[in-house]
Amino acid sequence: MNEQELLDAVGRLPKSLEPPRDLWPGISTRINARLWRRWYWVPLAAAAALALVLIGRSIKPTAWDVTALAGRPLIGTKRLSASGRLRVGDWLQTDDSSRALVAVGRIGQVEVQPDTRVQLVVARANEHRLALARGTIAAKVDAVPRLFFVDTPAGTAIDLGCAYTLATDSLGKGLLHVTGGEVEFQTRQRSARVPLGALVQIRPPLGPGTPYVEDAPAPFVRALIAFDFEKGRARAMRTTLALARPQDALSLWHLLQRVAPPLRGVVYDRLAALVPPPPGVTRGGAIALHSRDLEGYWTKIHSIHFRRMVLRGVREINPRTGLAR
Amino acid sequence: MPDDLVARAQAGDQTAFRELYRQHAGRVYALCLRLTGEPRDAEERTQDVFVRLWDKLRSFRGESAFSSWLHRLAVNVVLNERRTTGRRERRVMPAEDPDNVVGAQHAAPLPSSTQGLSIDLERAIAELPDGAREVFVLYDIEGYGHGEIAQLVGIAEGTSKAQLFRARRLLREKLER
Structure with missing residues (x-):
C-alpha cells in the first residue's frame, strides 16, 4: 500500500461512530450532581461571606481612633483638632501642652501624656502593638492576656490584663508602674512580672530591673537599682537582702533568678524566711530554677501581694501569710 | 433548530442538552475512540466531554460553528486527560479478539x-x-x-x-x- 492509498482509505473512515451503549445516563447523573453541588454551595458561600464580614469587623479597625484631650497633638504632620485616626505606621506626637486618648482597637485605651511620641505598629484582632519612642502613656486594657504590646527602646511591655503607666526617655531609660492586673516586661535577655501595685525600672540593653512594690523603702529600691544596673552588684545584693521585708518577696523571687548560681541559696533562704514556701516547693528545686518550684512560689507570693493591694486601706494583711490580722 | 437547541441548553434546559448529546455523541465518540485507541477510555472521555460541555456551554458565543467548537473542546478534554494520567504506554489489543477490534x-x-x-x-x-x-x-x-x-x-x-x-x-x- 502506498501513501496515497492509505490517505484514500483514511478519507473513507466514518466521521461518526455510535457508542456501544447509551452514555447519556452517566452524563446526566454527573451534570445533576454538579447542579446540586452548585446549589449546595450557595448557602455555604453565603455563610462564608457573612463570616468574612464578621471577622473583618472584628479585625477592624486597622486604624485606631484618637481624641485630643488637650492642645493639638500631631498625627504624622497633621494637627489633630478634635479627633482623628491613627493608622498603622502613623506617629502620634504630643508637645508639652497636648494630650490624646487612643482607642486600642476594641480592647482598651491609651492616654498619651505630654511630650510623648508613639507609633501604631500593628492593629490586628490578635495583636495590638504600639511603639513608645519617648514620653509617657497610661494604658487600660480589658482583654485576655497578650493582646496588647508596647515596644520601648528597653524592651516590650506585654499586657496580661491590666492598667499601667509606662514612661521612657528617648534612650530607653524609664519606669513601668502597674495599677491593675499584671504586666510582663521583657527583652531577649530577661523578663519581669509586675503585678498591680508594683513598679520596675527599665533600661537598655538589659531591659527590666527587679520589680518592687509601691511602698518599698527608698534604700531598698536604691539597692535594687544598684544591683540591676550599676557596679558593685554583690554589695547591692547583700543590702537588698538585709533591707527586704515580707512585702518585698516578689523582688526576692526575681532576684533568685538573677544572681549567680552560688548565691541563689542565700537569696532563697532569705525569701523563705520572709515568706515560707508553699508545700511542694523545695529549696533544691528553686535554686535549680525548676519552673514547677518557681511557679509554685510565685503563686503564693502573688496571692499574698494581691490581697494586700486589693484590701489596702480596708483590712491589714499579714505579708507573710496573706491572712487578715 | 440547532442554534435554538444551543440557546436552550445554555439556559439550563437539560432536554435541549440531551438533544445536543444525541446529535453530536457519534462524532465525539469517534474522535475519542481514535485518539485513545480503546473503547472503554473512549466512553469515559465522551462522557467527560459532555459534562465539560455543560460547564462551558455559556461561554459559547457563536463565533464559530457549534460542532467545530465542540470538536475542539473534545480534543482538549482527551489530550488533557492523557497529560494528566501520563499514560503513554502503547496499547496493543489482540487481533484475534473481535470484541477488541476498534x-x-x-x-x-x-x-x-x-x-x-x-x-x-x-x-x-x-x-x-x-x-x-x-x-x-x-x-x-x-x-x-x-x-x-x-x-x-x-x-x-x-x-x-x-x-x-x-x-x-x-x-x-x-x-x-
Whole structure:
C-alpha cells in the first residue's frame, strides 16, 4: 500500500461512530450532581461571606481612633483638632501642652501624656502593638492576656490584663508602674512580672530591673537599682537582702533568678524566711530554677501581694501569710 | 433548530442538552475512540466531554460553528486527560479478539468493498504508539495543521511532522501484512 492509498482509505473512515451503549445516563447523573453541588454551595458561600464580614469587623479597625484631650497633638504632620485616626505606621506626637486618648482597637485605651511620641505598629484582632519612642502613656486594657504590646527602646511591655503607666526617655531609660492586673516586661535577655501595685525600672540593653512594690523603702529600691544596673552588684545584693521585708518577696523571687548560681541559696533562704514556701516547693528545686518550684512560689507570693493591694486601706494583711490580722 | 437547541441548553434546559448529546455523541465518540485507541477510555472521555460541555456551554458565543467548537473542546478534554494520567504506554489489543477490534462493532455501514479495509485501518490506528496515533488522527483524519497539533499536544512542530511520518509508515506496514 502506498501513501496515497492509505490517505484514500483514511478519507473513507466514518466521521461518526455510535457508542456501544447509551452514555447519556452517566452524563446526566454527573451534570445533576454538579447542579446540586452548585446549589449546595450557595448557602455555604453565603455563610462564608457573612463570616468574612464578621471577622473583618472584628479585625477592624486597622486604624485606631484618637481624641485630643488637650492642645493639638500631631498625627504624622497633621494637627489633630478634635479627633482623628491613627493608622498603622502613623506617629502620634504630643508637645508639652497636648494630650490624646487612643482607642486600642476594641480592647482598651491609651492616654498619651505630654511630650510623648508613639507609633501604631500593628492593629490586628490578635495583636495590638504600639511603639513608645519617648514620653509617657497610661494604658487600660480589658482583654485576655497578650493582646496588647508596647515596644520601648528597653524592651516590650506585654499586657496580661491590666492598667499601667509606662514612661521612657528617648534612650530607653524609664519606669513601668502597674495599677491593675499584671504586666510582663521583657527583652531577649530577661523578663519581669509586675503585678498591680508594683513598679520596675527599665533600661537598655538589659531591659527590666527587679520589680518592687509601691511602698518599698527608698534604700531598698536604691539597692535594687544598684544591683540591676550599676557596679558593685554583690554589695547591692547583700543590702537588698538585709533591707527586704515580707512585702518585698516578689523582688526576692526575681532576684533568685538573677544572681549567680552560688548565691541563689542565700537569696532563697532569705525569701523563705520572709515568706515560707508553699508545700511542694523545695529549696533544691528553686535554686535549680525548676519552673514547677518557681511557679509554685510565685503563686503564693502573688496571692499574698494581691490581697494586700486589693484590701489596702480596708483590712491589714499579714505579708507573710496573706491572712487578715 | 440547532442554534435554538444551543440557546436552550445554555439556559439550563437539560432536554435541549440531551438533544445536543444525541446529535453530536457519534462524532465525539469517534474522535475519542481514535485518539485513545480503546473503547472503554473512549466512553469515559465522551462522557467527560459532555459534562465539560455543560460547564462551558455559556461561554459559547457563536463565533464559530457549534460542532467545530465542540470538536475542539473534545480534543482538549482527551489530550488533557492523557497529560494528566501520563499514560503513554502503547496499547496493543489482540487481533484475534473481535470484541477488541476498534470499529469492528461500531463503524457505520460501509460499502462491502471498503468495509474490510476500514476495519483493518481502525485497528491499525488503535495499535499505533500514542504519540504517533494522536498526530495521525488530528492531521490526517481531523484536518488539523502541524502548528495547531504542536500547540494542542505540547510538542514541537517538527516532532508532529516526524510522528506523522512514523504513523503513516507503521500503518502501511500493518496494512500490507
